[in-house]
Amino acid sequence: MSRIVKRFGATVALNGVNLNVEKGEVHALVGENGSGKSTLMRILSGAIQPDEGTMMLDGQPYQPHSPMQGRHMGVAMIYQELSLCPDLSVTENVLLGMEMTSGGFIRESEQRKKVSAALEELGYPDLDLDAPVRNYTIAIRQIIEIARAVALGSKVVVLDEPTSSLTQGDVEKLFVAIEKLKASGRAIIYISHFLDEIERIADRLTVLRDGEFISSFPAHETDANGIVSLMVGRTIEDAYPRSKRSPGEPILELGALSGKTKPEGVTFQLRRGEVLGVAGLNGSGRTEMLRVVFGLDAVKSGSVKIGKFDGRAKPHDRWDQGLGLVSEDRKEEGLALTMPIADNLTLTRLPAIISAAKQAADAQNWISKMSVKCRGPEQAIGELSGGNQQKVAIARLLYHDVDVLMLDEPTRGIDVGSKEQIYGVIDQLALSGKAVLMVSSYLPELLGVCDRIAVMHKGHLGPARPVAECTQESIMQEASGA
Amino acid sequence: MSNLRRFSSLANVAGLIAAWLLVFGFFSVKKHDTFMTVANLELLARQTTIVALASLGMTMIIVSGGIDLSVGSVVAFVTVAIAATLKAGQGPWVALLAGLIAGVLAGLLNGTLITKLKVGPFIVTLGTLLIIRGVAKDIADEQKIDAPTNWLGDLIATLGPKDHWKIFPIGVWLTLVCAVLVSLLMKKTRFGRHIVAVGSNEAAARLCGIPVSRVRLAVYVLAGLFFGLAGLMQFSRLTVGDPTVAAGLELDVIAAVVIGGASLNGGQGSVLGSLIGAFIMTTIRAGCSQMGYKNYVQEIVTGLIIVGAVTLDKLRSKGPST
Numbered sequence: 001m002s003r004i005v006k007r008f009g010a011t012v013a014l015n016g017v018n019l020n021v022e023k024g025e026v027h028a029l030v031g032e033n034g035s036g037k038s039t040l041m042r043i044l045s046g047a048i049q050p051d052e053g054t055m056m057l058d059g060q061p062y063q064p065h066s067p068m069q070g071r072h073m074g075v076a077m078i079y080q081e082l083s084l085c086p087d088l089s090v091t092e093n094v095l096l097g098m099e100m101t102s103g104g105f106i107r108e109s110e111q112r113k114k115v116s117a118a119l120e121e122l123g124y125p126d127l128d129l130d131a132p133v134r135n136y137t138i139a140i141r142q143i144i145e146i147a148r149a150v151a152l153g154s155k156v157v158v159l160d161e162p163t164s165s166l167t168q169g170d171v172e173k174l175f176v177a178i179e180k181l182k183a184s185g186r187a188i189i190y191i192s193h194f195l196d197e198i199e200r201i202a203d204r205l206t207v208l209r210d211g212e213f214i215s216s217f218p219a220h221e222t223d224a225n226g227i228v229s230l231m232v233g234r235t236i237e238d239a240y241p242r243s244k245r246s247p248g249e250p251i252l253e254l255g256a257l258s259g260k261t262k263p264e265g266v267t268f269q270l271r272r273g274e275v276l277g278v279a280g281l282n283g284s285g286r287t288e289m290l291r292v293v294f295g296l297d298a299v300k301s302g303s304v305k306i307g308k309f310d311g312r313a314k315p316h317d318r319w320d321q322g323l324g325l326v327s328e329d330r331k332e333e334g335l336a337l338t339m340p341i342a343d344n345l346t347l348t349r350l351p352a353i354i355s356a357a358k359q360a361a362d363a364q365n366w367i368s369k370m371s372v373k374c375r376g377p378e379q380a381i382g383e384l385s386g387g388n389q390q391k392v393a394i395a396r397l398l399y400h401d402v403d404v405l406m407l408d409e410p411t412r413g414i415d416v417g418s419k420e421q422i423y424g425v426i427d428q429l430a431l432s433g434k435a436v437l438m439v440s441s442y443l444p445e446l447l448g449v450c451d452r453i454a455v456m457h458k459g460h461l462g463p464a465r466p467v468a469e470c471t472q473e474s475i476m477q478e479a480s481g482a
Numbered sequence: 483m484s485n486l487r488r489f490s491s492l493a494n495v496a497g498l499i500a501a502w503l504l505v506f507g508f509f510s511v512k513k514h515d516t517f518m519t520v521a522n523l524e525l526l527a528r529q530t531t532i533v534a535l536a537s538l539g540m541t542m543i544i545v546s547g548g549i550d551l552s553v554g555s556v557v558a559f560v561t562v563a564i565a566a567t568l569k570a571g572q573g574p575w576v577a578l579l580a581g582l583i584a585g586v587l588a589g590l591l592n593g594t595l596i597t598k599l600k601v602g603p604f605i606v607t608l609g610t611l612l613i614i615r616g617v618a619k620d621i622a623d624e625q626k627i628d629a630p631t632n633w634l635g636d637l638i639a640t641l642g643p644k645d646h647w648k649i650f651p652i653g654v655w656l657t658l659v660c661a662v663l664v665s666l667l668m669k670k671t672r673f674g675r676h677i678v679a680v681g682s683n684e685a686a687a688r689l690c691g692i693p694v695s696r697v698r699l700a701v702y703v704l705a706g707l708f709f710g711l712a713g714l715m716q717f718s719r720l721t722v723g724d725p726t727v728a729a730g731l732e733l734d735v736i737a738a739v740v741i742g743g744a745s746l747n748g749g750q751g752s753v754l755g756s757l758i759g760a761f762i763m764t765t766i767r768a769g770c771s772q773m774g775y776k777n778y779v780q781e782i783v784t785g786l787i788i789v790g791a792v793t794l795d796k797l798r799s800k801g802p803s804t
Contacts (some may be wrong), residue, residue, distance in 0.1 A: 296688065316691035325689060333689055336682035338749040343675055347690045350672040396690075 004037055004053035013039045015390040016053070017213040019206050021156065021187040026178060028190045028202035028219065031310040032231055041158055044189075048068030058155055072378045076149030079163045080413070082141050086134035088459050091115045093133050094148045118150040119143070121184060122177040139170035143177060150181070157181060161405045163197060163208030164413050167282045167441070168476060173202055193413065195224040196444070209233055232414055236345035240448025241427045247451070248272035252293075252323070253437045257302035259285075259292040262459035265302065270404065273317045275426060275436040276464055277446040279475045281392050286439045287328055289456070290406045294318050294325045306404065316397070320349050324397035326407035328439070330386065334393045337382030341367065341374060341392055344381050366395040387418025394422065398429075404436045405429065411445060430434055455479050489585045490753055494743045498758040500788070505735055505762055509769035513529045514521045519771065530764040531726075532557070532719070534657050536665045536712040537742070537756040539589075539705030545668070546701045547681035548596070548603040553709055554731035555615035556588040560713025565723025568629035578634065581717065582710040589612055589706020592682025593699035611732070612624065618725035627723035637718035647728045653715050660708065665753040677701055685794050737784065741791040754781065760786065774781025 006014040014036045015083045021027040031037050042048045042057070046064025055062040057074060064070035067077070084093050091097075094115045099470040112129055119127055124143050134143055142162060149157045159178070163171045178201060181188055192198055198205065198221065207214040207230045209383065214230055222230075252270040257263065262285030270276050280286050291297040293304055295314045309321045318325075327333040337346050341344055342363035363377035370391040374384055381389055383431075390410065397405050407426075411419045425438055426449055440446050446453055447467055454464040510518040532662050536553050542548050563584035567577040595606045638653035648655075654787070668674040678689040688694050716728055740746065741762060742755030763784055770780035 086765075294689075314691070314693075315688060316693060319691040327686075327689055329685075332683035335678050336686045336749065338682045339678060342680070344686075347679055347687075347692070349673070350675055352672050353671065354670050354675065356670070482652070 001044065001055045002053060003039065004043060004050045005448070006036075006043060006048070006050050006054075012038045013211050014050070015211045015213075017208060019044075019189075019212070020188055020216065023155075024182050024185045024206075026182055026188045026201050026306035027189050028192070028198040028205045028232055029208070030191075030195075030198065030205060030227060031043055031214075032043040032263070032417050035231070035415075038087075038160075038332045039211075040208070041077065041160065041189070041191070042157065044075055044156075046075070047215070048146060050203055071152060071154075074153065074155035075158070076143050076152060076154035076156070076215055077158045078142070078160065078162065079150065080164060082138075082145050084133050084145060087132055087224070089132055090127055090136075090144055091129045092379070093144055094118060094151050096148070098152065099432065103417065114151055115147065118147040120149055121150055122176075122180055123173075137170075138165050139167075139173065142166075142174065145182070146177060150184075154186065156189065157467060158191070161193065161413060162190075163192060165282070169281070170245060171197070172363055185434050193419075195227050195414070195443070197341050198227065207231055234256075240445070241424055243427055243450060245275075245430050245433050246272050247274040248250075251307055252368055252437065253303075253305040254293065254422075255305070255306060256291060257287055257289070257305040258300040259297055260300055261304055262286070263289040263292065263456070263461060264459040266461040268461065270435045270453060272403070272433045272435050272439055273430050273450070275430050275438060275450045276462070277450030277453040277467075278381045278437065278439045278456055279446055279453055280479050282441065284456040284479065285382040285459040287408055288459075290325060290408055290437070290439065294323065294406065298324075302356060319400060322401075322403035323403070323406065324402035325399055325406045326378045326390075326393050326397065326410055328412065330389050330393060334429070335389060338380055340378045341372070341381050341384075342377035345377075345392055345396050348396060362399065366399055369398075370395050383427075385415070387414035389416060390414050390422065394425065397430075398425075404433075404435045404437065406439075409441065410438065411440070411442065419445075426455070443475055446475070447472065457481050485647050491755075494752060494795070495754055495758065498742065498755055498791075501791070502762045502765060505765050505769065505787075506558055509765070509773065513769075517769065522641075522768075524650060526757065526761065526764050526768055528640075529768060530703040530760050531638050531653045531657045532712050532715045533731070533734050533738055533760040534655040534757055535660065535708050535713075535715060536731065537738045537760050538660055538753060539708035540735045540739045541742070541744060541751050542664065542668070542701050542754045543705050544605075544736075544741060544744045544746060545748060545751040546677045546698060547684065548698065549607065549736070549746070550590060550592060550702070550705065550734050550759055551604065551607040552588065552611040553712075553735050554728040555611050555613075556585055556619065556706070556709040557713040557716050557731055558726065559588060559614050559618040560584045561717040561720060561727060562622045562627060562723040562725050564634070564717045565627035565713065566621060567633070568634075569570065569627055574632045574634045578631075578714060581714050582707060584708020585708070585713055586595050586703055586706045588709065589703040590699075590704070592797060595735070596702065597695040597699050615725070616781060622723060624725065626725075629722060631721060634714070635718055635721040638715055639718070640769040653718060656711070658736030660711065660754055664708075668753060673697070673700070678749055678761055681747070681750075714792075734763060735760075738787050739777050741788060742792075757792075764785055 001019040002456055004014050004017045020254055029037050044335055045067045046146050047067050056330050062073060063071055091111050096113055100110050115129055119125060122143055125364045133144060162174060176185060190202060202219040204218050206216040209231060249272055250269045251272050254266050254268055256265045256267055258265055266289055273274050292299055295318050299312050305319045306323050342359050345363045346359055347364055360377045367374060367377060370387045373389060380394060410422055429438055447470060450467050452464040453470050455462045457479055516522060540550060560581045567580040592607055596603050622646045638651050641648055641651055658686055676692050678695050679692060680697050683696055687787040738759035739751060739756045741759035742752055744751030766783050767780050
C-alpha cells in the first residue's frame, strides 16, 4: 500500500501512508486510537476505497470494492469480535460462504478434508469438526476463524487485537499458530496495544500517528519505550505515575466471601488511599468477585463491609454506600451506547425531575476534566473511540463521588494516551483518599499503578503482597497455580 | 452543542410531517373539494385517538426494549368492562374507572409474567393476546353487551353546533394532553431516562443500580393505563362492549410507533413521532376510503410506508460516523 490518502469530509484520516508487508513476515501496525490504523485496514479489506494511492498484492494491482472481493483476492481480516455462527459446526463455520457442493448438496468428505488440512496447518488437528462452535473457548474460536483464512487460501491475514480477550497461555498458543502461518509463506499484519507482544512476535513494524506515516523498521531496532515514543511523538518518562501515598482506614473489607460458583472464601482489606490490584487468568473468578461484592450476583456466604455498612445489598444500595464499578465489557455492560454521554455519565444519580441544562453542565464538567474527545454532552456515546468511552465510564464513578472504585480491566483495548490518563486519574484518586480495586490481565500496568497485588487462582484469592515483592514471573506462577 | 440530539429528533419529526403532508397532499389533489377541509381534519383527528392513545403506551414499552401484542385484546376487554359496569346500573364515572382498571390489570399481568417468569415479552404477550380476549368473551358471554347511553358515547363524537368553540371533542384533547405528559415523562424525569437506559443496554442499567425489573413492570402497568384509555375511546365509538372488537389493532399501534422512529431493539423512540405515525396511518385509511379505493390498496400503501419509513430512518442514522 503506498501513499494512501483518505478523507472523511474535511478531516484527513490518512495522509500518504505506506505499508509494505513481505511474504512470511509478521508485520506489526502500531499507533494510538485514531491514528488511522483501522481506516487503513478497512481500505485493505475493501470496506472503503482510498481517495489516493495504490495497492499491490503479490505483484498485481489490488483494488477491492467490497470486503467480499478483498477476501477472495486473498486478504483475510480477523477482528476482535469474531464472525462465527455459534450454532454451526466447526466445518460449517470454516467454509461459510464457500461451501463445496455438487448440485446444491454439500460434499461432506471433501469439506472435512479441507478443514482438517487448515486446522492441521495451525497445529490443531484434533478439533471435533462436527461440534458446534458454541462449545469452544474464545481462544479456539479464534483459531477456527484463522482456519477460515487458511482454507480460503489467503495471502495476507490481518489480526486486529487478537489477544485482548485471551489468557496468557492462550496467547502463547496463538503465537505458535501465527508462526505456522508465517512458515507457510503468508503475510501477517498484527495490530495490538500490547507492545510486549509486538516485541516478541513482530519481524517489522510500521508506526502511524494522526493519520501520518511515521516510520517502518525491523522490530529488533527498538524496544517498547522506543515504539511508544514514536506513537505518541514524545518520550514517556514514566508511564505509570505512582505518588507517595499513605493508606488510611479500611474502607472495603471482604470476609470469606463466596459466590454461587466463584469466588470462594475471599478475604481482603482495602484501605483509603490505596490501589489494590487483582491479577489472575481469565475465568479465575476476578470479575465474579467484583460482581458479588457489587450485588450483581448472589452472595453464597461471607461478608462485605463498606465503611460503616455491613451486609448484602443490591447495586443501587452499593452506589449509595459509595461503591462504584466499571465493567470489563464497555459495550455489553458498561455503557448504553445509543444514549448521550450526559445520560451515561449521570445515570446513577439522576434527580426525579431532570434539568437538561444542569445535566449538560455536569457532564461538560467531567468531559473537560477527563479531556473526553467528543462533540458535546449530547453526542451518543457509541460514536466515541474506546478510550474516550472508557473515560466516561470512569467519570460516572467520579461524578457519583464514590469512595471505592472497582475497575475491571479499565485499560483493555484503549490507546496509549487514554491509558496514561487513566493511570494518572487512579493515582490522583488514591492521593485524595479514595480506594481503588483494580482487576487487570496486563501485568506491567498492575505492577506500575498498584500498592499491593493479590492473585486469583480458581476462585481463591491469594494474599495481597506489596508491589515491591512482586514480579511478572511470580504473579504468573501464582496465577497458573505453578 | 446540546442541540445535536434536539436536531436529530427535529429532523425525525420534520421528516414525518413531510411524509404526512405528502400523503395528505396526494388525497387533497385527488379529492380537492372535501379532503382539505377543517371538517375532514377534525374527522382524521377523531379517528386517530384510539391508535394514538395506545401508541403512547406502546412507545414506552418499545423504548424499554419490550413489545406488547395484546393491545387489541386489552381494548376489547376494556370495552366489555365498561359496558358490563354500566349494564349493572353504575354511573359513567364508575364505568370509566372500571375500564381503566381493566387496562391496568392487563398491563400488570403482562409485566408480572415478563419480569417474574423471565419469558420474552413477545411470547408472553402472544399468550395474553389469547388469554385476555378469551376472558373478555367469557365475561360478555360471547356477545355484544348493550349499555345505557350517556356522555361516554360522546368522547370522540362530532361536536354539536354550539360546542364548536372546543374545536375538537374531549377525547382528542385528552390524547394531546396525555402525549405531552408522556413526552415530558420520557425526557425530563429519572423514570423516563431509566426506561431508555433499560432498553438501550439492560446490563449497563443494572450496573448503574437501576431496578430493571421494577422499571419494566411499571412500564407495562402505565402502558396498560393508556390501553385502558384507548379502550374507553373504542367504547365511545361503539357505545357497546364488544369482545371481538379491535382484532389486529396491535399491529397498527406497533406500525405507528415504528413509523415514528422507534427501534424494536429498544432505546430509541419518540412520542411525537408515534403520534404523527398514527396520524399518517389514519390519513391513508380515510383517504383511501373516501376515494372509494378498495381496502387492499390502503393495506399495500400502509405496508410500503412502514418499510419505507424504517429504511429512511436507517439511512439517516448511518450518516458520517466519527
